[in-house]
Amino acid sequence: MPDFTVREYGFIGVEYAGCVQDEPNHIYVSLSAFDHLCELSASFSKQGAKVFELAGRKKLKLDQYVGVIETPCGTRIEILPKHVDIQGDDKQEIIQQERQLLQKMLSVSLHLPYREAGAASLNRFKQPLHEWIISQFLAAFETLLQRGLRFDYNRVQEEQKYLRGQLQHVKYMRQPPTKKHIFPIEQDVYELNRPENRLIKTALEIVCKKTKTSANWRLAQELRLMTGEIPKSLNIVQDFKLWQSGRLLALYEEIKPWTELILGQYMPVSTQGDWRGMSLLFPMERLFEHYVAYHLGRELKDWHVRTQVSSQHICLYDQQPMFRLRPDLYIEHKEIRKKIVLDTKWKLLDQSDRAGRFGLKDGDIQQMFAYSHFYLQHQSDVILIYPYRAQKFNQDVCFDFNLESSKAKLKVAPFNLDNPADTLNEMFKDYPTPISSVIEL
Structure with missing residues (x-):
């Protein structure tokens, strides 16, 4: 089945004779795939997550979730963030930019050990999101194999014709005379069968079935042959709880988040027991918040940056606080004790639309x-x-609160996702803090 790429807030319809598939804001899938998406939409709505919205009998409108959805018929739909307008014939270039942006935001939000540099690696941005995750997992697994997998002792009970380890006397005495030459023994075997290796092998088996690119498939098969003695995990949730950390397992830290992505299959709500395939969905509102918070903490060396502060409430009821206020970001200068509250909103504004109040709610x-x-x-x-947004929202909009005692201003600031360092220099130019020069992720 073919793969599709669509942008958030785009439309998904049922394919028909003569439909064109080169529009990134409107794609057409098979009827079986569309029916599955409708079932997903119903299950998500019951849990309070709005991923799809019906826009007719045979059309769905996407919301603020991005990622990958795989249907039982093999159709994969890649959903990319929409942060620039497509003009003319630059569709493929815009799609590559949005794919690169999503990869960076996921790397920051999920603390992925993502390292890409050089012109040779730019081709990886052309891969769909799921193939990019698979390639990162395979590269981390290959590095881990080169450095050496960790073994562990496992207690094994078996019957052998020789004595080794500890003889289980009760079982041996109860055996019939015809089996007196068989010894029930119990021993510790030093082998690769440990939770971390089982989870990685399980993820590798999924990768071998799901990847559609020749390079990923070839590397996955090679790694599969090299790890044939490792069994698959029989209880993924329990094995993740048993995943150890520390000096001896430091080499496993890089591959763990990629393994969680492939096995955990991020979805907005739990769909345990249902078909999920390699489906990963992330709310853009949260990705944008984490991305801004990451660069604030990285650039503002003279400020304490905190997220999701919740120390204040609007009301009291029987002297008990209620209705908590939880801003996205709260920063405080280390020396002069100046405080600023910031909130992130994933929405496209237009400074020329003054009649519509620039799109603010x-x-x-x-x-x-x-x-x-x-x-x-x-x-x-x-x-x-x-x-x-270039030429539409590229400057601060400043408001005064209609309050005589107020010394505060409300600033509506644009954040350049491709150049966060310059954005923060511009945003905090009036505040006493140096912005450090850093290498972009």
Whole structure:
């Protein structure tokens, strides 16, 4: 079955004779794949997660989730973030840029040991998301094999014609005379059968079945032959709980998150027992929040950066606090004790649309007013961060609160996802903090 690529907020319809598949905002899949997506939509809606929205009898509209969905018929749908407008014939270039952006944001949010550098590696950005994850897993596994897998002692009970280890006397005495030459023994065997290796082997078996690129398939088969003595995991959840860390297993730290991605199969809600294939879905709102928080902590050396602070509440009931306020980011200068509250929103704004208030929502502004009142007493600024858009949202929009005692301002700032260092230099140019020069991820 073919693979499809669509952008968030795009449409998925049922294919028909003569339909064109080169539109990244609207794709057409088989009827069996569409029916499966409708079933997924119903199951997600019951759990409160909005991934799809019906837009007609034979059409679904995507929401703010990105990633990969695989259907039982073999159809794979890659969903990419939408942060730039497609103009003219630059569709493939935009898709590659969005794929590269998603890979960076996932690497930051999931703490993946992602390292890509040089012109030769740029071709990897052309791979669909699932093939990129598979290639990263295989590269980490190949490195691990070169450095050496870890063995462990396992207690084994078996019957042999020789004595080795500990004889199980009770079993031996109860054997019939015809089996007196067979010894039930118990021994510790030094072997590769340990939880970490079992999970990696299970992930490798999935990769061998799911990959569609020749390079990944060839490397996966080679690794499979080299690890034939390792059994697959019979209880993935339990083996992940038994995964050890420490100096002796430091080599396994790099491959663990890739193994979790392949075996854990990130989905917005639990669908245990149902078909999931190699399906991975991530909310863009959270990915954007983690991406901004990561670069703030990396660039602002003179500030303490905290996420999801929840020390303030709006109301009291019987002297008990209720309705917690939880801003995305709370930063405080280490020397002058200046504080700033920041909130991230994954939405495309347009500075020219003044009649529509630039695309800002009343609820978001009211939320920032509450943050300013309870966390800063209107003595310091609050900042709303939206994605940067060339020629549409590339400058700060500054508002004054309609409050006489307020010294605070509400800034709506663009965040350039491709150049976060320059963005933070511009955003904090009026505040007393140096921005460190760093190498981009």
